[in-house]
Amino acid sequence: MASRSAPDRALGRSWLVLALLSLLQFLIAVDVTVVNVALPSIGEEFGADATALAWVVNGYALVGGGLLLFGGRLADLLGRRRLFLAGAAIFGVASLAAGLAPTLETLIAARFGQGVGEALASPAAMSLIALLFTDPAERARALGVWGAISGSGLAVGVLLSGALTELLHWRWIFFVNVPLALVVVLVTPLLVRGDGPRAGGRLDLPGAALLTFGPVAVVYGILRAAHAPWTDPGVLVPLGAGVLSLALFVLVEARTREPLVPLGFFTDRTRAVANAATVLLSAALSTTFFLATLYLQNVLGLSPLRSGLAFLPFCAALLLAVTRVAGLIRVLGMKYTAITGLLCTAAGVGWLARLPVEGRLWVDVVPGMVAVAAGMAIGLIALQNAALHGVTEADAGVASGVQRSVDQLGGAFGLAVLVGAAAAVTAGTAGAADGPAALVAGYQTAFRYALIGVLVAALGMWLAARDDRRT
Known part of the structure; x- marks a missing residue:
């Protein structure tokens, strides 16, 4: 009994x-x-337009995505x-600073800090899970729980934002993080064993900085272009x-003995x-x-709470x-499943492109959001x-880090470009008598x-799948 109970206790501790x-x-x-x-409420308090508010979203994604690979290497x-x-x-600490922020600039700086926290904690947590659950079946279950919790967090964030903004204040969307983060900091040393001897190695500091x-820098320039000519200094x-920094990053990675991202990683076409x-x-x-939230509140006139509840069908889907x-994936294969998700997202975005x-x-917003939600889940997974196609033990960690970074940085770049385009169109039609009409034209x-x-x-993806059939 004792010999059987010890592994059971160890497994139970791992799940804790x-x-x-x-x-x-x-x-x-x-x-x-x-x-x-909460963005419209934040914008109202600080007198910020859509392009300025984009930094509240992008600050977190840019720093988190840019430092994820570095965080994994540090771990x-x-x-x-x-x-x-x-x-x-x-x-x-950054969440507390965001909740107390007296200006929009301070809030954006605090969001940068949250991104740094994510970049350090998330890769370390993934590595701890891989080491805790050595049995392949248990590891798959653990990573499934991890993914489900992450997905539910995305959904809960939308609902929580509306409730807290309406019933308390938008600052509470950040304050609620503080006690929970404190619990994590205090309990982790009690449950997670200390780090053993570390392997030697070098940090690619220039690569991480670039x-x-x-x-x-690129996102800042794109958002500035919404209010100034492209030729403006x-x-x-x-x-x-920004472009020079990214070019230098490629050069640094090509010359560094221990790069964040070996350039040969991208020679696999599927990846x-x-x-x-x-x-x-x-x-x-x-x-x-971003834009669906602004449309719900600035055009349809919904309150923050009703806007959050309007995302319930999205969360369910x-x-x-x-x-x-x-x-x-079992029926269609990996690539055709990705195509299905992308086409589902396209149907939803196309529906939203006709917003009146x-x-x-329930007619103009919810159908598009439901299609986007389904496409998001299917396509991203x-x-x-x-x-991760064709990865080995040597580059599996790099592949995971690259994918997470690409996800976050792609969202930040896209938001900057597309919100900038919307703002430019809105500014060009701002002389119209109907303000909402100018906003909707931009959306x-x-x-x-x-x-x-x-x-x-x-x-x-279709071309890649077709080429696979030929080879």
Whole structure:
């Protein structure tokens, strides 16, 4: 009995650790979407327009996505528990700073801090799960729980944002993170064993700095272009600096002995196409969350609470689709499942591209959002699998890190480009007597561009699948 109970106790402890690690991942997932419904209230308090508000979303995604690979490397070199604790603490402190922010600039800086916390904690937590659950079946179950909690966090974030903004204040969407992050910091040392001896290695600090600065500078230039000509120094300088940083990143990775991303990783065609498609899909998804929320409140006049509740069909469709992806992959294969998700997203975005000024929630918004939700679940999960095509023990971690970074950075880039396009159209029609008409014209333009991007991604995946049949 004793010999059987010891492994059982160890497994039970592992699931307790998984629950603890998942709690922080849940908070991280919540904060991806929790700001969306609160954006109009934040904009009203700080007098900010859509392009300025985009930084509240993008600040988190850009820094988190840019530093994810670096965070994974730090976890390997400095210790996974140590990095998880540091990330949780930074996330909690940054959440408190966001809730107390006296200005929009301070809020954006705090969102940058939350991104740093995610970049340190999330890769460390994934590594801890892999080490805790060595049995393949148990590891699959654990990662399934991890993924389900992350997906539910995205849904809960939208609902929580509306309730807290309406019943309390938008600042509480950040304050609620603080006690939960504190629980994680205090309980982790009790449940997670200390880090053992670390392997030697070098940190690619120049690569990490360039990969973080480049996207931030490019997005800043794109958003500036919504209010100034493309030839304006305020647009050209950050765009040029960002592009130069990304080019230097490629050079640094080619010359560094221990790079964040070995350039040979992208020679696999399936991986390259899957990651490129992820950029375009994430751009459409981020834009849908952002602009649909503004449409519900600024055009249809819904309160924050009603706007959050309006996302209930989206959340239901998302969670239902997540449970069906594995079956679809078995029947259709990985690439055709990804194409199905992309086409479903395209149908939803196309529906939203026809948003009218005098719209109706259940006719003009909900059908498109439900299709986008299903496409998001099916498309992203299938593309994640495609992005791991042909990986080995040596590059599986790199493949996972690249896919997560591409997902977040693609959403940030897409949001900047498409919201900038919407703002430019709105500004060009601002002389119209009807203000909502100018807003809707901008939203329609952004959704049309997003639709083109998703269709291009579907075409790329179809070409890759067709080539596979020929070989």
